[in-house]
Amino acid sequence: MKAIDYASKSPKEVRQAIRNKEWTGPTAGMAKGHVQANLVILPKDWAYDFLVFAQRNPKPCPVLDITEPGDPEPKLVARGADLRTDLPKYRVWERGELVDEPTDIISCWRDDLVAFLLGCSFTFESALLDAGIPVRHIECGCNVPMYITNIQCVPAGRLSGPMVVSMRPIPAHQVPKAVLSTGRFPAVHGSPIHIGEPSVIGIKDINRPDFGDPVPINQGEVPVFWACGVTPQAALMASKPPFAITHAPGHMFVCDPKDSDYAIF
Amino acid sequence: MKAIDYASKSPKEVRQAIRNKEWTGPTAGMAKGHVQANLVILPKDWAYDFLVFAQRNPKPCPVLDITEPGDPEPKLVARGADLRTDLPKYRVWERGELVDEPTDIISCWRDDLVAFLLGCSFTFESALLDAGIPVRHIECGCNVPMYITNIQCVPAGRLSGPMVVSMRPIPAHQVPKAVLSTGRFPAVHGSPIHIGEPSVIGIKDINRPDFGDPVPINQGEVPVFWACGVTPQAALMASKPPFAITHAPGHMFVCDPKDSDYAIF
Incomplete structure (x- = not known):
């Protein structure tokens, strides 16, 4: 099977x-x-x-x-x-x-x-696919690229750490639809937290993710970043x-x- | 002042x-x-x-x-x-x-x-007013009517109890807009949990709320129910x-x- x-x-x-x-x-x-x-x-x-x-x-x-x-x-x-x-x-x-x-x-x-x-993220990736938006790492058969950002989570007790994000390259004209279709799911990461301009959130090289695999960003596509479930695990393990x-x-x-x-x- | x-x-x-x-x-x-x-x-x-x-x-x-x-x-x-x-x-x-x-x-x-x-609920009442939807208890200058329902909250540790709802009568044609305009605020009760048919959620007499004040429901209006912040306080005090x-x-x-x-x- x-x-x-x-x-x-x-x-x-x-x-x-x-x-x-x-x-x-x-x-x-x-x-x-x-x-x-x-x-x-x-x-x-x-x-x-x-x-x-x-x-x-x-x-x-x-x-x-x-x-x-x-x-x-x-x-x-x-x-x-x-x-x-x-x-x-x-x-x-x-x-x-x-x-x-x-x-x-x-x-x-x-x-x-x-x-x-x-x-x-499986939930909102289904929503992206249903909306006709490509999900690059699924196309490539690899893991989603994830990055440690310069955005600090709000600490709680013994836990603190940076937010980790996942990235999906989206054709520019489909970015609004990607925002709206994932924004419908606030209980599973919801809308993106950042669109374009990776350096602003402390990502030095988009081709070298901290976790997962790099994926190609084609001409006319924008890197779109969602909050990632690795964040709590990383804060916890730290x-x-x-x-x-x-x-x-x-x-x-x-x-x-x-x-x-x-x-x- | x-x-x-x-x-x-x-x-x-x-x-x-x-x-x-x-x-x-x-x-x-x-x-x-x-x-x-x-x-x-x-x-x-x-x-x-x-x-x-x-x-x-x-x-x-x-x-x-x-x-x-x-x-x-x-x-x-x-x-x-x-x-x-x-x-x-x-x-x-x-x-x-x-x-x-x-x-x-x-x-x-x-x-x-x-x-x-x-x-x-003040937050989503502002959203209703901004959308041109009347808020009856504000018009009447009284407290919002609240009802203990037959919907049981999911218990946790020592806490359990029924969900308490607040009710606002909404003109039938504005009910869809009332849903969408409050659904934008999932962090503050969000969309209604029930629309019309009070008896289905165990409300025997809409004119006798368990907390707050009764308000008139005019011809052509539907009672719309939102989850109420009294719920956790009531479960806690119980x-x-x-x-x-x-x-x-x-x-x-x-x-x-x-x-x-x-x-x-």
């Missing part, structure tokens, strides 16, 4: 396949039309700081669900799911260092862990919590709601 | 007048065009539950700012302000009971208190925290941002 074979499956079927280890790869394209989410799991002691940070920086940190301490079921977005088994790959962190990359986290689950699910678990890049949690459930108009 | 005399003052000037006890009345109409906010102050021990409740119920609980424990300055929305003195009237609660209604809270401030500022402070109804905190800063388009 390929990811595309799961495009028409329900989120529950996809999660079951992942739980059964029938699928261990990236989730892009699975259960098409349904929201996928970034995962951050922290001890309760760190959950408040993380939540305040998210509230103060809603564009890079759109929180979709928060579990009760010790409970691995995200009741708001996937009743019956189990966050310990229903993602294909995880990353386990100790004091900000990556220590393991398991396919489930049954053995390291604890009663004091709180899981946060955060919106990811502050070195004793223990944390995240999804492995690209290996997201498939939620029940549809992308359109997060559109405000 | 009347509130209207403060319409053209800056938020900082209004807060200074309140701090000096030159103004002790309701804040509607002051520093026109600037956001006003509901205030909830809780011991740190209760802050996490409250924040999770707000995140799970974003329409009735739009969080605009959260202070650091013990720090009365809301740095995001009013740098230099002091939440202990800059509202005209407060309510002090012990185990869910109202025990005092002071004009400042200097004497009961504590190092473990966290303040939450929540969006209030769970009887040992200590809490809120604003007194109508006596809001005047923030620096403009209403338009919270518009997403």
Whole structure:
């Protein structure tokens, strides 16, 4: 099976396949039309700081669900799911260092862990594609280019750091439509935070992203920047919590709601 | 001085007048065009539950700012302000009971208190008025009618309760515009949650609101319901925290941002 074979499956079927280890790869394209989410799991002691940070920086940190301490079921977005088994790959962190990359986290689950699910760009990329706007890194079959900016997030407790942005080159005449079609989704990063002029936000070389892969910007295209879900993870890891678990890049949690459930108009 | 005399003052000037006890009345109409906010102050021990409740119920609980424990300055929305003195009237609660209604809270401030500022309907009422849509309770010079619904909020920790809604009668042909003009402000309650058919959300008699004042619904008008900021306060008070402070109804905190800063388009 390929990811595309799961495009028409329900989120529950996809999660079951992942739980059964029938699928261990990236989730892009699975259960098409349904929201996928970034995962951050922290001890309760760190959950408040993380939540305040998210509230103060809603564009890079759109929180979709928060579990009760010790409970691995995200009741708001996937009743019956189990966050310990229903993602294909995880990353386990100790004091900000990556220590393991398991396919489930049954053995390291604890009663004091709180899981946060955060919106990811897959939702608004679907909106761009639906609006007839090309998404370059999908065309290229590579990861989206991401950049550390000179925009400082509003700090909260032990968490602080720069905003990380993702970039998509958009034909100049389609930039307004790209703004409006993603602005409909404020719960999943929403409208761009910057359009054109990368140097203004501290990007020295657009061809050398800090994360992901470079993509070509063609004649007549403008680089458009959206707040990126890597921002909270980077701020978190920089502050070195004793223990944390995240999804492995690209290996997201498939939620029940549809992308359109997060559109405000 | 009347509130209207403060319409053209800056938020900082209004807060200074309140701090000096030159103004002790309701804040509607002051520093026109600037956001006003509901205030909830809780011991740190209760802050996490409250924040999770707000995140799970974003329409009735739009969080605009959260202070650091013990720090009365809301740095995001009013740098230099002091939440202990800059509202005209407060309510002090012990185990869910109202025990005092002071004009400042200097004497009961504590190092473990966290303040939450929540969006209030003044912002979207300005948007309605700007769109040429009448706001009945403003025309009548009374409080907005509010109703306890049969819609249950998503619980969080010790907090649970029904959603409270406010109602504005809107001429049928202007209902679409009312939806769109308030939908632009998802950070301050956003679009309505229900239009027409009050009985569906458990409202037995539209002429007997649970809070506020009844208003006439004229021929050709439809009752339109928005999620109300009373929801989080009611859920909180029902769970009887040992200590809490809120604003007194109508006596809001005047923030620096403009209403338009919270518009997403």
